[in-house]
Amino acid sequence: xxxxxxxxxxxxxxxxxxxxxxxxxxxxxxxxxxxxxxxxxxxxxxxxxxxxxxxxxxxxxxxxxxxxxxxxxxxxxxxxxxxxxxxxxxxxxxxxxxxxxxxxxxxxxxxxxxxxxxxxxxxxxxxxxxxxxxxxxxxxxxxxxxxxxxxxxxxxxxxxxxxxxxxxxxxxxxxxxxxxxxxxxxxxxxxxxxxxxxxxxxxxxxx
Numbered sequence: 689x690x691x692x693x694x695x696x697x698x699x700x701x702x703x704x705x706x707x708x709x710x711x712x713x714x715x716x717x718x719x720x721x722x723x724x725x726x727x728x729x730x731x732x733x734x735x736x737x738x739x740x741x742x743x744x745x746x747x748x749x750x751x752x753x754x755x756x757x758x759x760x761x762x763x764x765x766x767x768x769x770x771x772x773x774x775x776x777x778x779x780x781x782x783x784x785x786x787x788x789x790x791x792x793x794x795x796x797x798x799x800x801x802x803x804x805x806x807x808x809x810x811x812x813x814x815x816x817x818x819x820x821x822x823x824x825x826x827x828x829x830x831x832x833x834x835x836x837x838x839x840x841x842x843x844x845x846x847x848x849x850x851x852x853x854x855x856x857x858x859x860x861x862x863x864x865x866x867x868x869x870x871x872x873x874x875x876x877x878x879x880x881x882x883x884x885x886x887x888x889x890x891x892x893x894x895x
Contacts, residue, residue, distance in 0.1 A: 689725050689726065689727045689745075689746070689747060690725055690726055690727065691726070691727050691729075691730070692723070692726050692728075692731065694730075694731055694732060697731050697733075698735070700719075700721055700723070701721065701733075701735055701736045702718075703718045703719040703721070704718060704719065704720060704721035704736070704737065704741065705718065705735075705736075705737050706718025707719055707720050707721075707740075708737055708739055708740065720740060720741070720742065721736070721741045721742065721743070722741075722742045722743075723742075723743050723744075723746065724743070724744045724745055724746070725744070725745045725746060726743070726746040726747070727746070727747045728746060728747060728748050728749075728751070729747065729748075729749045729750070733751065733753070737757065738753075738756050738757065738758040738761045739757055739758070739759050739760060739761065740759075740760045740761065740762075741761045741762065741763075742761075742762045743761075743762070743763050743764075743766060744762075744763075744764040744765055744766070745764070745765045745766065746763075746766045746767075747766070747767045747769070748766065748767065748768045748769070748771050749767075749768075749769045749770055749771070750769070750770045750771070751771050751772075752771075752772045752774065753771070753772065753773050753774070753776055754772075754774040754775055754776070755774070755775045755776070756773070756776045756777070757776075757777045758776055758777060758778050758781045759777055759778075759779050759780055759781065760780050760781070761778075761781045761782065762782045763781065763782060763783055763786060764782065764784050764785055764786075765784070765785040765786065766783070766786050766787075767786070767787045767788075767789075768786065768787070768788045768789070768791050769789050769790060769791070770789075770790045770791065771788070771791045771792075772791065772792045772794065773791070773792065773793045773794065773796050774792075774794045774795060774796075775794070775795045775796070776793075776796045776797070777796070777797045778793075778796055778797060778798050778801050779797050779798070779799045779800055779801070780799075780800045780801075780802070781801055781802070782802045783801065783802065783803045783806055784802060784803065784804040784805065784806065785804065785805050785806060786803070786806040786807070787806070787807045787809075788806065788807065788808050788809070788811055789807075789808075789809045789810055789811070790809075790810045790811075791810075791811050791812075792811070792812045792813075792814065793811070793812070793813045793814070793816050794812075794814045794815065794816075795814070795815050795816070796813075796816045796817075797816070797817050798813075798816050798817060798818050798819075798821055799817060799818070799819040799820070799838075800819065800820050801818075801820070801821045802821070802823075803821050803822055803823065803825055804823050804824060804825075805823070805824045805825065805873075806825050806826075807825065807826040807828075808825060808826070808827050808828070808830055809826070809828045809829055809830075810828075810829045810830075811829075811830050811831075812830075812831045812833065813830070813831065813832050813833065813835050814831075814833045814834060814835070815833070815834050815835065816832075816835045816836075817835070817836045817837075817838075818835060818836070818837040818838065818839075818840045819837075819838040819839050819840070820839060820840060820841070821840055822840060822841065822842050822843065822845050823841075823843045823844065823845070824843065824844045824845065824869075825842075825845045825846070826845070826846045826873060827842070827845050827846065827847045827848070827850065828846075828847075828848045828849060829848070829849045830849070830850050830851070831850075831851045831852075831853070832850070832851070832852045832853070833853045834853060837859065839863065839864075840864060841863075841864055841865075841866060842864060842865060842868065842888065843866060843867060844867050844868070844869050844876070844878060845868060845869060846868075846869040846870075846871075846872070846873065846876075847868065847888060847891045847892070848891055849891065849893075850891060850892040850893065851892075851893045851895060852892060852893070852894050852895060853895040859894070861885045861888060861889065862885065864888075865884050865885045865888045866880065866881065866884065867879070867880045867884055868880075868884040868887055868888055870887060
């Protein structure tokens, strides 16, 4: 994995932000931010407008993303470690094949968030809004706290030690749970319907 100097990154961020302005002003010029295999640990991303970026196989660590619009961002196969998303819009954001560990989502919009074959471990979702996420994911040691969940299906997910604190409405497991993986990612074993619901309930603590 490569690193990128802050000067070079700032130039790319400026071009990307100008690229987004072409939506309303055709006279603006710029280039969509497309990066691969970058370690962003020592970079400042505070000036980046994340809309419509395309980043793959990259590493984000110990960063705070606050009041960011990440709509339509494509973040394939990225690792997020000790990252905080606060007041962020992740509507239609793509986090396929990602690994998210020791991180927090606080007051975030997660409607139509895409998370195909991603891994979530030791993650807090606080006061977030869901409507679709989690497909073929590994979900371990997760807390859902006061989240508004219109619909979220844990389709073919592997789940372990979930805690749900929800003051506003109850989880309708008949709607959320259709098929669960009780095997591993490499050797899946799927169970369905009532058996899947009972298994999920045994792995999920309702507070």
